[in-house]
Amino acid sequence: MTTETVGSVEASASGPTSTGSRATMILGIVTLIALGVLVLFGLILSPADESQGDSVRIMYVHVPSAMLSYAGCFLTAIGSAVYLWRKSQWWELVAYAGAEVAALFTAFTLITGMLWGRPTWGVYWVWDARLTSEALLMLLLLGYLAVRRLAADYEVRAKRAAIIGLLLVPNIIIVRQSVQWWRTLHQTPTLSLSGAEIQGLMLFSLFTGFVAITLVFIWMVIHRFRVAWLEEQLEAEGLDTAIAERRAEGVIS
Amino acid sequence: MSTTVDIAQATGTWPFVAAAWAVVFGGMGAYALATVMRGRRLSKQVPPEKRRWS
Amino acid sequence: MELTPRTGPESEGGDAASAAPRKKRRMSLPALAVLVAVIAVGSFVVVQALGSATTFYRNADEAVAQRESLGVKRFRLQGTVVPGTIVQTGDGVTFEIAYNGVPITIQHVGDPPEMFKENQAVLLEGHFVAEGSTTYDSDLMIVKHSEVYKAEESDRLNQAEMNGNVPVTTVRNGS
Numbered sequence: 001m002t003t004e005t006v007g008s009v010e011a012s013a014s015g016p017t018s019t020g021s022r023a024t025m026i027l028g029i030v031t032l033i034a035l036g037v038l039v040l041f042g043l044i045l046s047p048a049d050e051s052q053g054d055s056v057r058i059m060y061v062h063v064p065s066a067m068l069s070y071a072g073c074f075l076t077a078i079g080s081a082v083y084l085w086r087k088s089q090w091w092e093l094v095a096y097a098g099a100e101v102a103a104l105f106t107a108f109t110l111i112t113g114m115l116w117g118r119p120t121w122g123v124y125w126v127w128d129a130r131l132t133s134e135a136l137l138m139l140l141l142l143g144y145l146a147v148r149r150l151a152a153d154y155e156v157r158a159k160r161a162a163i164i165g166l167l168l169v170p171n172i173i174i175v176r177q178s179v180q181w182w183r184t185l186h187q188t189p190t191l192s193l194s195g196a197e198i199q200g201l202m203l204f205s206l207f208t209g210f211v212a213i214t215l216v217f218i219w220m221v222i223h224r225f226r227v228a229w230l231e232e233q234l235e236a237e238g239l240d241t242a243i244a245e246r247r248a249e250g251v252i253s
Numbered sequence: 254m255s256t257t258v259d260i261a262q263a264t265g266t267w268p269f270v271a272a273a274w275a276v277v278f279g280g281m282g283a284y285a286l287a288t289v290m291r292g293r294r295l296s297k298q299v300p301p302e303k304r305r306w307s
Numbered sequence: 308m309e310l311t312p313r314t315g316p317e318s319e320g321g322d323a324a325s326a327a328p329r330k331k332r333r334m335s336l337p338a339l340a341v342l343v344a345v346i347a348v349g350s351f352v353v354v355q356a357l358g359s360a361t362t363f364y365r366n367a368d369e370a371v372a373q374r375e376s377l378g379v380k381r382f383r384l385q386g387t388v389v390p391g392t393i394v395q396t397g398d399g400v401t402f403e404i405a406y407n408g409v410p411i412t413i414q415h416v417g418d419p420p421e422m423f424k425e426n427q428a429v430l431l432e433g434h435f436v437a438e439g440s441t442t443y444d445s446d447l448m449i450v451k452h453s454e455v456y457k458a459e460e461s462d463r464l465n466q467a468e469m470n471g472n473v474p475v476t477t478v479r480n481g482s
Contacts, residue, residue, distance in 0.1 A: 019292030021306040037280070043274065047458035051422070055266035056456055058273040065277060084342075095384040104284055112273040119266040121449045122420025128363045166346055175352065183363045183385075187432060198456040216281055223288045225305065230295035233303045 014205075023224035027219050037167035046205040058116040060205045063190075064213035065108040065133075070176070072102025072219060073137070073168040080165030083158060093232065094150055094159045094171070095165050097224035101217060102168075103141040110138060121185060129178040138169050140164060154235065211250035364430055367406035371441055378438045383430060385451065386411065390425040404429060415445040422450040 020028075042060035049056035049089040079095025082088050113131070125131060148161035179188045190197045191206070198206065263296060367386035370377065386404030393402040399416040400423075413431060423429065433445035 016304050016306055017293065017296045019289060019296070019306075023306075039274075043270070050457045050459045051427075052452065052456075053266050053459070054270050057270045061274060061277040061458075104280065108277050108280060111276050115269045115273040115276075119269050120422055120452055122422070123449055126449065144426050163342070166342070167349075170346065170349075170353070174381060184364065185451060190454040190456060197454050200458060202456050202458060216285075220281075220285065220288065223285070223292060227292045227295060228289055229297050230292065230304070233299045234295065237300075237303070 017232070017242065019223045024219060026224075027215065029055040031036075031215040031219050031228045034208070034215050037186075038208045038212040039049070039210050041201065043081065046201040049202070052120050055116055055119045056202065057205075058112050061213070062109060062112040062116060063206060063208040065105045065112060067138075067210065068213050068217040069102045069105035069109055070172050071214075072098045072105060072221070073141070073172050074098075075221070076102060076165045077169045080162035083162045084166075089158075089232065092162065093225055093228045094221075095162065096228050097221050099141055099144045099148070099161075099168075100224055101220045103138070103145060104220075105213075106138045106141055107187070110134060126185050128184040128186060130175065131173065131181040133175045133178050137168070140168060140171055140201055143186055154232070157203040367404055367411045368409035369406075370435075370443075371409050371411065372406055374439055374441065377435060379434045381432065381434045383432050384411065384443060384445075385428065385430050388423070388425050388427050388429060393425065404431075410441075412442045413445050414442065415448055417446060417448070419448055420450045422452075423448065427451075428448070428453070 038060065042057055046057070046060075048054045075098030076095045079091040079093075079098060082091035083095060113134075117126075118124050144161050144164040147164060148157055150157045150160075178184060179186055196203055362383040364383035365373070367384065369380070370384050384404070386406040389403040389405050389410060393400060396414075399414070400419050401412065401414050403409070403410045403412050414436070415431070415433075426449040430449040430451050431443065431445040432447035433443055436442045436444050
């Protein structure tokens with residue numbers, strides 16, 4: 001631990017020894033503060049709902065998780081499209097980082113949704129259009145990640161993953177619109193262009209959730225991108241681990 | 254004779270709220286930690302000139 | 308494909324994007340167009356498939372209108388619990404639901420969910436007791452929530468509106 005701390009201080013001389021940078025450190029601190037504010041408003045200051053009671057508090061993490069999983073999917077789709085078009089590895093890595101973070105937030109969305117469903121609907125799960133399409137989205141993301149990690153040539157797995165990445169967009173549109181197009185147990189959006197069906201501290205808590213989870217998302221994508229970048233550098237260099245370890249130990253300087 | 258069944262207030266939903274928040278905060282923390290550790294391990298293997306952030 | 312280095316072994320500098328391989332052929336525009344078309348058609352099919360499989364429930368008025376064809380077939384039913392009709396029974400609860408002013412008597416077996424109450428929109432699984440009847444045997448009840456949230460402390464005047472985006476009676480007259 002201490003050596004790593006020293007290493008990051010001396011990063012400017014020999015290159016960073018982690019995926020952190022001054023910018024991401026500041027972002028990380030702001031994110032932690034925002035998460036603290038979210039806990040304060042979401043769990044303590046905001047009132048219980050007249051109909052749902054305290055389970056309304058699950059919404060403050062559920063809805064932002066869903067939104068940011070969509071954001072991750074869009075990032076993946078954009079990165080995939082640019083990769084297929086221009087073979088840009090930078091964009092391919094953006095897509096990969098976006099997909100992994102999107103999968104994490106989709107999992108959060110599903111789990112928190114089930115934990116909300118049990119006390120409010122009376123069941124953890126129903127196969128209505130919203131829940132089914134969200135489960136499909138999770139499968140698609142897992143498919144992307146599986147294909148991306150196949151033991152194949154970079155070009156092959158990146159291309160296959162990018163095609164799955166493009167499919168995320170129609171899937172998100174279906175998830176998002178399912179409550180409008182079909183009869184679902186899941187309610188329609190609380191926030192829309194025509195207004196919010198929520199007010200006061202509850203609205204503010206939801207807003208805090210959006211801010212905090214968005215910051216988490218940005219932090220995660222940056223760090224995950226850098227990890228992916230390092231992985232590809234290693235592979236591109238064709239270095240085996242032993243040589244790399246020796247270099248890291250300071251044989252070169 | 255009709256009875257309004259309204260036991261929601263009596264039982265409470267805090268266990269579900271706590272579980273949901275624990276999953277999200279725990280999951281974010283675990284993923285962040287795993288990513289940072291992975292980055293540190295990989296950084297040692299990649300030559301300094303290939304790392305592009307500071 | 309070979310695992311050749313994508314950048315020259317001694318390649319220096321350049322930003323992240325330029326480190327991407329240059330030698331590989333780009334995807335041709337027609338191929339991209341075909342891909343987009345395939346995705347568009349594929350998503351259309353998925354939408355259609357989901358749509359037909361997603362008559363997730365029938366509203367009370369529709370169920371009554373179709374009760375001859377429904378017979379004693381199992382289907383999901385939705386409506387709002389009519390105030391003053393809830394009666395506890397030995398093995399469950401009976402009550403009326405209504406949608407667009409059309410009521411159905413529900414004989415539910417099993418404990419109702421915690422949030423079950425008057426003016427609450429509920430989803431039931433079961434069947435009519437007999438062909439042409441408007442009494443419905445239910446063994447699964449799910450409480451349906453609206454997208455509206457309201458602080459617990461505030462007044463309860465709008466209780467009825469809150470508990471569903473479902474009109475209990477239709478009071479629509481032009482204006």
